[in-house]
Amino acid sequence: MRRLFLLCSLALTLVYAKDSVEFKYAPKNLERTYPTAQNQILSYNNVLENVRTSIVNISIKKEVNSNQLGANPFFNDPFFKEFFKGYGDIPQDRIQQALGSGVVVSQDGYIVTNNHVVEGANKIIVNLAGDKKEYEAKLIGKDEKSDLAIIKIEAKNLNAVTFYDSDKVKVGDVVFALGNPFGVGETITQGIVSATGRSGVGIVEYEDFIQTDASINPGNSGGALINSAGHLIGINSAIISKSGGNVGIGFAIPSNMVTTVATSLIESGKYTRAYLGVNISDISDDMSKFYNDNYGALITSVEDNSPAAKAGLKRGDLIIEVNGKKIGSASELKNTIGSYAPSKTVTVKFLRDKKVDTKNVMLATLDNKTLNGELEYKGLKLTQINPTHKQQLNITINGVLVINVDEKSEAYSAGVRKNDIIIQVEDNEIATLDDFKRATGSKDKKRVFIYRKGYILAIVL
Missing domain, CATH: 2.40.10.10 (Trypsin-like serine proteases)
Known part of the structure; x- marks a missing residue:
C-alpha cells in the first residue's frame, strides 16, 4: 500500500513538473470585519415581528374511506347498511386531520397557501397569530398546476404581507x-x-x-x-x-x-393559462452551434390552427425571447407563456436559419385544447385510456379517463369524479380524445355515460 502511494506521488510530481500552473491568491492584507461588537446584538427582530402576524396556521378535516368497497353504490343504500350491520363489511368513513400554513394577502381575509394543504378538505380552520379564535375558511379557488390555493376568512384589519419582485x-x-x-x-x-x-x-x-x-x-x-x-x-x-x-x-x-x-x-375562482400550441425541447451544446451559440426553447412541432401556427412559427425555430424576457430553456418558455392571460398578444423573438426574427402572437386558452395527450373540457382534464391505465385500473374497456376535476366546475357538480371513464356521449361511443371532441362540439347539454368501478351511470353535461 505504501509503495502504491509513493508511486502515485511520484507520478503526480512528474505531471506538475511538466505542466506548471499559476494559482490565483487573495490579497494578504484583507481585513476581517465583525458584524457586531460585544455591546451589540445582530438581530432581525424588527423585521420578523412585523411579518410573523401575516402567517397563519391551517388545519383541515376531510373524510376518507378506509375500504374501496365504498365505491359500490349499494353500500350507500340504508337497507343494505342495516343488513350488513355488525359484519364489518361496510367501510366506515373516518376523519383525517392535517396541518399546514398560509399567508395573509389582504386585510379583509384572503389567504394564500398550497393546494396540497387544502386539497379534499371538508373543513378548513385558520388560526391567526395572537388570536385564540378559530376561523372557518372558505375555499375561493385553487390551481393544481402551480400548487397554489386561495382561502378566505371573515375578518378585518389583518396584517397583509408585502410582496417583493x-x-x-x-x-x-x-x-x-x-x-x-x-x-x-x-x-x-x-x-x-x-x-x-x-x-x-x-x-x-x-x-x-x-x-x-x-x-x-x-x-x-x-x-x-x-x-x-x-x-x-x-x-x-x-x-x-x-x-x-x-x-x-x-x-x-x-x-x-x-x-x-x-x-x-x-x-x-380559477386560473386559465395561455396557450401557444407548440411542443418544445431544450437543445444541446452541439445543437446550439446551429443557432449562433444561443440557447432557448426549440420548437419540435406546431399544432394545427394554434396561435403559433397562425403566427407562422414552425418546427426548428429556436425561441430566445418573449416580450423582452430572455428564454434559455423549454421550461422557461412554458412558465412564461403560462403566466399570461389568454388573448394576450406577445412578441416572440426566435432564430431561424441563424437569423433573428420576431412574430406577434395572439395567445389562446388551454380550455378544450389537446396538449401532450390531454384534453381540458369544462373543468375536466381527460386523457385517452392506454394499456397502463387498463392494468392499473383492472379494466378492459376503452374510453377517455378523467385524471382531474375542478371542484368548482359544472362537471364536478354534475357528479364527474377523478378516475371516471367516459365511454359514450349521446349516441356516440367514445374511444379516443378526438371522438370526445367531435361528440361535444356544440354547446348544447348532452347525456354523458360514465363507467365507474364496475357500474355505469349517466349524467347531463
Missing part, C-alpha cells in the same frame, strides 16, 4: 422561512437563496422555484419565504429528502407567480 431575488440573499410545522406553533428558520428558476423537479406541472437551505419542515407548506427586509419572495412548497427531514434543499413558489395566480383565483 421575485425576478430581483439573487443567489446568496438572506431569507427566512416562516410557518407552523408539527403544530408546535410559529417557527422561523434562516438560510440563503441557493438557486432561482429551478424547474424539472417533478413536483408540479409549472415549476420556477426559488431554492433555499432555510429549513422547510412538515407543516411549513404554504408558509412564507421572506427576505431580510421582511418582504415576501415566495410560498414554501416542498423539500427534497429521503427521510422526510430537512436536508437543506427546499423550494418556494416565487412571489410573481403567486400574485398572478392569486389575483385570478380571487377574481374568478
